[in-house]
Amino acid sequence: MNRFSLTSPRVYVPLGLVVILFVIPLVMRSPIFLHLMILIFFYAYLTLSWNIVGGFAGQVSLGHTAFTGIGAYTSTLLFIQLGLTPWIGMFAGAFLAALMAVIIGYPCFKLRGAYFALSTIGFLEAFRIVVENTNEVFGIPIKGAQGMEVPLRGDSLLYFQFLDKEPYYYIILIMMFIALYVTYRISKSKFGYYLLAIKNDLEAAESLGVNIAHSKLKAAAISGFLTGIGGTFYAQLILFIDPANIIGAYLAFEIVFIAVIGGRGTLLGPILGSFLLVPVSELTRVYLGGTYFGVHLIVFGAMLIVVMLFLPRGINDSVLKIYHWVIEKLERKGSHALEGVASR
Amino acid sequence: MEMLLQAIINGILMGSVYGLTALGLTLIFGVMKVINFAHGSCLMVGMFASYWFVTLTGIDPYLALIVVVPFCFAFGYLIQDTLISPVFKREKGVREPFGVLLLTSGLWLVLDNLALLLFGANFRSIKTPYSSLSYQIGDIIINGPRLYAFIGTIAGAYLFHLFLKKTVMGQAIRATGQDRDVAGLMGVNVYRIYSVAFGIGIAITGFVGGLLTPFYYVHPTVGYVFDIKAFVIVVLGGLGSIPGALLGGIIIGLIESVVAQFLTATWTAAITYAIFLAVLFLKPEGILGLKGEW
Secondary structure (H helix, E strand, O other), X not given: OOOXXXXXXXXXXXXXXXXXXXXXXXXXXXXXXXXXXHHHHHHHHHHHHHHHHHHHOOXXXXXXXXXXXXXXXXXXXXHHHHOOOHHHHHHHHHHHHHHHHHHHHHXXXXXXXXHHHHHHHHHHHHHHHHHHOOOEEOOEEOOHHHOEEOOOOOOEOOOOEOOOOHHHHHHHHHHHHHHHHHHHHHHHOHHHHHHHHHHHOHHHHHHOOOOHHHHHHHHHHHHHHHHHHHHHHHHHHHXXXXXXXXXXXXXXXXXXXXXXXXXXXXXXXXXXXXXXXHXXXXXXXXXXXXXXXOHHHHXXXXXXXHHHHHOOOOOHHHHHHHHHHHHHHHHHHHHHHOOOOOOO | OHHHHHHHHHHHHHHHHHHHHHHHHHHHHHXXXXXXXXXXXXXXXXXXXXXXXXXXXXXXXHHHHHHHHHHHHHHHHHHHXXXXXXXXXXXXXXXXXXXXXXXXXXXXXXXXXXXXXXXOOOOEOOOOOOOOOEEEEOOEEEEHXXXXXXXXXXXXXXXXXXXXXXXXXXXXXXXXXHOHHHXXXXXXXXXXXXXXHHHHHHHHHHHHHHHHOOOOOEOOOHHHHHHHHHHHHXXXXXXXXXXXXXXXXXXHHHHHHHHOOOOOHHHHHHHHHHHHHHHHHHOOOOOOOOOOOO
């Protein structure tokens, strides 16, 4: 049987899921629902980006919002000052974020485990405090803790702003698939195996000739680049940026929690974690957040504790098990239908 | 000149409180090799326990310590026993137990936001007859409760030191910190020791909380400030070192109050981070070079 035949469940089930994601906005038109889906993809995108360093290479960074911050501030400042479209500013921000990842990574990667995690928090907090207390850089206002509004241009594809949710939906969905593709390519490459070796046994990897520092920095640069683009997307979606949110420690922790709950170092874990956590946290935020700010964080924390206790490798393995079970059921059905045809 | 002297004294007084908080963190790290990300949140729990006990019974805040400290010990013991231990056992062979780090950061979010949910974001404080009491020596004014807190932290740290050196339990804790496998072979119930050590670490934050409430505002995110400072302090003094924690605390307290004479409070915080990162990168074993005595 042809492996890529459309009649094989191994092809049509995942393809069907992807098609459903693309069709959703045509069927469900509620902006609230679409916004929720956008947030799910956004968190999944950030977590996929984080996963390159935190998952594959095993370097748990608790300061990844430094990169969303750089991305968001760079594209927004270029837009305000030079009128440059965020579509280009986005890449400027991403390059700066990658550069920052290398600069921060260079000293931090020399540290191990808890020390590494603490140093990333240190950088993030220092960076946020500096931005919060800086009103202008070389005469360019960045307005400190007050935050900046992205100038409105109405419904404009050129300036990356839309009145409807649908365009944002497709942009972040495609971004998520690109991030997934990048992590997939890394996981199948020599570089990906280097990262895995570093995660599992640093000394062994080094003695086998893996260039530890170079591999870690490369992973950090790719991760920072993607995360920076995520920052620009957030700025264009909300049309407002401030240090407390876009460079905040909470967002940085949320990314890590989604990764851990989904399955750190797995391909689909970040997406699964996001699909599980973001709706729960958004619903609690919407229904209880008005009166009880921070309730969704209780949910985040509690779920993390439960997962750490009972599913230390995240939900990825369990979900994949169910998925393969469904696929096998469907295949068996299919092979019954094709009586007499040898399926293998 | 008087301003500077005043700042130095205030820095030492407050720094000793930071130091004792960090002592709990360094104890837990020294014994278990785990960084408790929920440490500041546990301090917040201690402060609220003290606040509510004092407000509801009208008892003197320092007398309330008799209840607050055992309460915090039980709280810490239970957290270790029910939540951290299972994850810890699973990660036994792992050199850097990340599961525990993540678990405690989950706990941090839950505790802080639960407090926000239950008590609201208001800043609360206890009014005592001596809240505004102060002593004057020349031109220097020393706030009463801050001075008592300083005396309390020094006494607390000394008691803790005696406990570690003189009692059987203290010896068992030190033995476990030095080599848990050998300690286990010598008949020490290692997981019970972990629970006791964690309990004591949290009891210390409860003690600090009780000393803080007469002059420091209680609110749900109060822990975050102390959390980050405690990390900075233990790294500064050397993870696992008891005198290092106290000295590190006083150094941070001094930087905070002396630098604040020249710069805004937020820039002072940025400088604290800069020092923190510099120590991490240049001398991760701590500037004081004090070895953890485990």
